[in-house]
Amino acid sequence: MPSSVVASMKYIRERSVLRVTYVSGNVYDYLNVPSTVYAEMRAATSKGKFLNERIKGHYPFEKVSKD
Numbered sequence: 674m675p676s677s678v679v680a681s682m683k684y685i686r687e688r689s690v691l692r693v694t695y696v697s698g699n700v701y702d703y704l705n706v707p708s709t710v711y712a713e714m715r716a717a718t719s720k721g722k723f724l725n726e727r728i729k730g731h732y733p734f735e736k737v738s739k740d
């Protein structure tokens with residue numbers, strides 16, 4: 674199901690980084706995210722809700738760019 678918040682996401686396994694591209698075009702890296710959490714997010718019905726409840730505020734982040 675498409676998300677109204679998350680345009681795309683990918684996991685950079687060797688760095689344990691979850692890269693999220695928002696619908697707005699902003700791109701953020703969430704650091705030290707376990708691969709199991711990424712798998713749970715992929716399976717989540719609502720990517721935005723999962724992001725707000727399980728990622729934001731739980732993992733440090735860096736703004737990468739705005740497309």
